[in-house]
Amino acid sequence: MEVFKVMVxxxxxxxxxxxxxxxxxxxxxxxVCASETAVRISNLVPGSVALPHQHGCCQIGDxxxxxxxxxxxxxxxxxxxxxxxxxxxxxxVPPKELVEGISETGKRVEKIIIQxxxxxxxxxxxxxxxxxxxxxxxxxxxxxxxDIGELTLAIECGGSDxxxxxxxxxxxxxxxxxxxxxxxxxxxxxxxxxxxxxxxxAQRCINEEVAQKLFKIVQDTEDRAIAMGxxxxxxxxxxxxxxxxxTTIEExxxxxxxxxxxxxxxxxxxxxxxxxxxxxxxxxxxxxxxDIDSITGMLAGGAQIVVFTTGRxxxxxxxxxxxIKVTGNSSTFHKMQDNIDINAGRIIDGEASIxxxxxxxxxxxxxxxxxxxxxxxxxxxxxxGIYRIGTTF
Amino acid sequence: MxxxxxxxxxxxxxxxxxxxxxxxxxxxxxDANREENFHVIQDIPCFHKVALVDIAKGKEVFKYGEVIGxxxxxxxxxxxxxxHNVESTRGRGDRK
Numbered sequence: 283m284e285v286f287k288v289m290v291x292x293x294x295x296x297x298x299x300x301x302x303x304x305x306x307x308x309x310x311x312x313x314v315c316a317s318e319t320a321v322r323i324s325n326l327v328p329g330s331v332a333l334p335h336q337h338g339c340c341q342i343g344d345x346x347x348x349x350x351x352x353x354x355x356x357x358x359x360x361x362x363x364x365x366x367x368x369x370x371x372x373x374x375v376p377p378k379e380l381v382e383g384i385s386e387t388g389k390r391v392e393k394i395i396i397q398x399x400x401x402x403x404x405x406x407x408x409x410x411x412x413x414x415x416x417x418x419x420x421x422x423x424x425x426x427x428x429d430i431g432e433l434t435l436a437i438e439c440g441g442s443d444x445x446x447x448x449x450x451x452x453x454x455x456x457x458x459x460x461x462x463x464x465x466x467x468x469x470x471x472x473x474x475x476x477x478x479x480x481x482x483x484a485q486r487c488i489n490e491e492v493a494q495k496l497f498k499i500v501q502d503t504e505d506r507a508i509a510m511g512x513x514x515x516x517x518x519x520x521x522x523x524x525x526x527x528x529t530t531i532e533e534x535x536x537x538x539x540x541x542x543x544x545x546x547x548x549x550x551x552x553x554x555x556x557x558x559x560x561x562x563x564x565x566x567x568x569x570x571x572x573d574i575d576s577i578t579g580m581l582a583g584g585a586q587i588v589v590f591t592t593g594r595x596x597x598x599x600x601x602x603x604x605x606i607k608v609t610g611n612s613s614t615f616h617k618m619q620d621n622i623d624i625n626a627g628r629i630i631d632g633e634a635s636i637x638x639x640x641x642x643x644x645x646x647x648x649x650x651x652x653x654x655x656x657x658x659x660x661x662x663x664x665x666x667g668i669y670r671i672g673t674t675f
Numbered sequence: 676m677x678x679x680x681x682x683x684x685x686x687x688x689x690x691x692x693x694x695x696x697x698x699x700x701x702x703x704x705x706d707a708n709r710e711e712n713f714h715v716i717q718d719i720p721c722f723h724k725v726a727l728v729d730i731a732k733g734k735e736v737f738k739y740g741e742v743i744g745x746x747x748x749x750x751x752x753x754x755x756x757x758x759h760n761v762e763s764t765r766g767r768g769d770r771k
Contacts, residue, residue: 444691444722447739448681477765478743507766514766515758527691527723529736529756530763533743593722611722630681630693 289464291433291651292425293586294363297388300559301428302360303586303651306331306602307416309366309409310353312380313338313373319396320368323409329417330366331601335668338375345672350375350383352554352668355582357384357391361602363423364390364416366409371397390416425653431465433651434557436580436588436603437541438471440573442519443526443593447537449610449629449636450591455543456640457589457647458564462545467562469551469580470542473503474518474571478532479539483566487547495550499568518571522594541591542566553669554582573598574667577605587647597621599663604656606646608639623657680704680725684740689724689756691738696725702753716753724756736761 293301307330311320317334324332333356337349357365357380365384369377377393384391392412396405437454439446458468476483480500487493507514519528528534548563557565567583569576573596577588581603588605590598595618599605609615612627624643628634634642650656680690685708692702696715702725703712715725724738730750735742744761754760 444724448683448691478763479741482741504766508768511768513763513769515763518766524758527720527757529724529758529761530744531765532741532763533738536739536741536743613721632677 289430289648290427291430291648292653293428293651294360294423295426295428296360300360300584301432301586302363304361304602304604305329305363305420305423306361307364307366307413307420308333308357308362308602309368309413310357310380311335311338312353312367312369312375312377315339315370315373316368316396319402319405319409322406323366323368323413326406326410327413327417329420330413331664333601333666335666337668337670339373340675341374341672342675343672345670346374348553348671349668350379352578352582353380354383355554355556355584356578356602358387358556359581359584359586359602361586362389363420365392366413366416367391367393368405368409369393369395371395390419429465430461430648431562433461433587433647434467434469434583434585435461435647436469436471436577436585438573438577438580438588439475439538439541439591440598441592441594441596442523442528442534442537443611444528444537445610445627445630446591446593447540449639450593450608450626451537451540451610452636453626453629453639454541454589454591454608454643456637457643458541459543459545460640460644461647462543462563465562467557467565468542468545469557469565469567469583469585470539471567471569471576471580472538472571473499473568474531475535475538476500476566477504477535478530479535482536483539483542483547486545492547492550496547496566499550526593551583553579557584559584570669572667574665575669578666578668587651589643589647592622595621597658597661597663598665599656599658599661601664601666604650605658605663606643606650606656607658608643620661621657678703678705682706682709682727683738686740687737688726688728688730689736689738690727691722691724692719693721695719695721714753716751717755719755726750726752726754726756728752
């Protein structure tokens, strides 16, 4: 496998030494009650993105903590240059706690409280003033060179079919291995889609502790499904997965883990847990099989770029990170040409090898890191959702 | 005529077809481990699975060299292998 001596990218250096490949002002609502206002502020300010969500109030315990950790993690993401927190003023997620958490990075973070500013119009006026000032500041920041080893890749799959396990996932796995060989990190996610394949991945864990942690997150996920009193297959594989030819969760999982290549698993992270910058390599993150929530967890963990494999085709993007779409199905590539960046179906068609497409994916990651828009970005796709582990009270 | 079936692992008792096949069409498999031609016995959509051998009810179905489920009925060589004749063994809250 080729190890590149110099692989220099250009991005935005953050105060804490990390590098962003985008330079967003993030408008983060503390709760659902502040989400519409956050969106309206963002609509006024080019260079800003809002992260509207349904949560932030009437949550308790670990579920509340998960929402807080996720919002803080997203604010900390290297692709975000500055943050405006929008609070209603009486929600369960304290806006002040979000500001304090995100501020640890050293980036500019401010907050506004809707109830203190006269309501919607006052909040938009003040929020718009702050956000546009932040956007003007960030617009003056120049891209600087950084090593590809500073990248953390979020690996995702959605709308899988049998071509995913044969073509697109092995190709992404090859690209992930190349990134790790060059000093970077990758995150494999979607615990549901490890069910039936966990014993293989466990053999690649660097020690028994990591392996046991992996078995535990899979067991916990399966136990939650069993507690529902129904066959997991009523929801996973999804109807589209089955129509495409995937029969059981085990088959889907065995195909899914090819995304993680052959690198050893160095750690298992909780949802939205930060990747250890001092310890680079392949991580597994405990996220659900639902793509949007899963991607959010990895971005909160610090990933700057997403590579997303799909068999059926999906339009999914992200507010703060570029999403590169790869399909293993040539028919889907042509049917969903608006949304798919790379055709790994050439592997099945006998036109390219897994290694060739893997290298192509890495090359595309470099171009996109340097500023090229992915199809999802150029179409303004900003799908966003936060995983919940409790009910609303 | 080209290969139209992919066997992921030598231990597998199913293969994935890479083109749509109609009943009595020939499936052709050739890789380092084996070479064989046989007829599929029903219409099967592209990228779905076909039994390489008879698989008795209750027996394990292998793909990628791993168990992907068990046969919920007798499956004949050349038959479509999917949700109608394979059950998952995981996440079965319905069995409690």
